[in-house]
Amino acid sequence: MRELKKVGILGTGSMGKGLAVAFAEAGNTVCLGSREADKGKKIAELLSHCKITGGSNQDAAEQSEYVVLAMRYQKDHPVLGELKPLLADKVIIDISNPIIDVGGDIEPLWRISASESIAGELEHSKVIGAFKNTFASTLSSPYFDQMKSHVLVVGDDQQAKNEFIQMVNFMPFEALDAGPLRMARVLEGMSAMMYSFAQQASYRNKIGIRLLN
Ligand SMILES: NC(=O)c1ccc[n+]([C@@H]2O[C@H](COP(=O)([O-])OP(=O)(O)OC[C@H]3O[C@@H](n4cnc5c(N)ncnc54)[C@H](OP(=O)(O)O)[C@@H]3O)[C@@H](O)[C@H]2O)c1
Known part of the structure; x- marks a missing residue:
């Protein structure tokens, strides 16, 4: 039988809310965390799903086996610094795209990825990169005609990655x-390329990735 998971989400923005609903709809228990516990609670109530509760980022990290970082990437992020002991031995899902608009051209910000950088900071956690190419609008409206988009998942801990892939499926x-x-x-x-396409009218409302074979 499938084991349902406890998922913590740090950040109550469009991705945080969208992923909270998506994980909860798949049967997992979700704690939506915010820098302000009251805000986390309020937003969780607004999502009105029996599997979603809200609280502080600390509550979300403490209660969960899988922790999604749904805030903008920042090097040496103070939130990760504070929560590091709580995140040890857990699976951390980095969804961030540190990209920059250079005179209309959207480019990656660094030569190494946010995920690798976070793995360097959280050396006792199992860091995974996922949902980077899934726009927030796709979380609430996931089908393209009747087709699902692909979520590309990267990580060095094969077991953690396999288990997360099963959850996403x-x-x-x-x-x-x-x-x-x-x-x-x-x-x-x-993602940088996708954001460039998303600036064009024909892609604005809906853009996702699917590899065909
Ligand atoms: N939007 C997309 O389509 C999309 C697609 C793929 C990946 N991503 C990635 O997903 C992440 C979140 O994107 P988003 O669009 O959901 O962003 P967003 O709507 O701006 O939300 C980010 C959330 O992070 C928290 N936050 C803001 N500043 C913070 C700080 N200084 N320290 C800690 N937490 C802070 C806030 O929640 P609280 O106030 O509750 O703490 C905020 O609601 C980003 O890394 C982005 O690159 C976005």
Whole structure:
């Protein structure tokens, strides 16, 4: 039988809320965390799903086996510094795309990826990169005609990655193992390209990735 998981989400923005609902719909228990516990609680109430509770980032990290970082990436992030002991031995899902707009061209910000950088900071956690190429609007409206988009998942801990892939496959997405954590550089670069396309009217409302074979 499938084991349902406890998922913590740090950040109550469009991705945080969208992923909270998506994980909860797949049967997992979700704690939506915020820098302000009251805000986390309030937003969780607004999502009105029996599997979602809200609180502080600390509550979300403490209660969960899988912790999604749904805030913008920042080097030496104070939140990660504070929560580091609580995140040890857990699976951390980095969804961030540190990209920059250079005179209209959207480019990756660094030569190494946010995921690798976070793995360097959280050396006792199992860091995975995923959902980087899934726009927030796709979380609430996941199908393209009747097709699911792919969620490309990268990570160096094969067991953690396999288990996370299984979790995603119970959501309205199909997960693919896209290789080691360093491949997050490619995923973040792909996101930069996708954001460029999203600026064009024909892609604005709906853009996702599916590899055809
Ligand atoms: N939007 C997309 O389509 C998309 C797609 C793929 C990946 N991503 C990635 O997903 C992440 C979140 O994106 P988003 O669009 O959801 O962003 P967002 O709507 O701006 O939300 C980010 C959330 O992070 C928290 N936050 C803000 N500043 C913070 C700080 N200094 N320290 C700690 N937490 C802070 C806030 O929640 P609290 O106030 O509750 O703490 C905020 O609501 C980003 O890394 C982005 O690159 C976004």
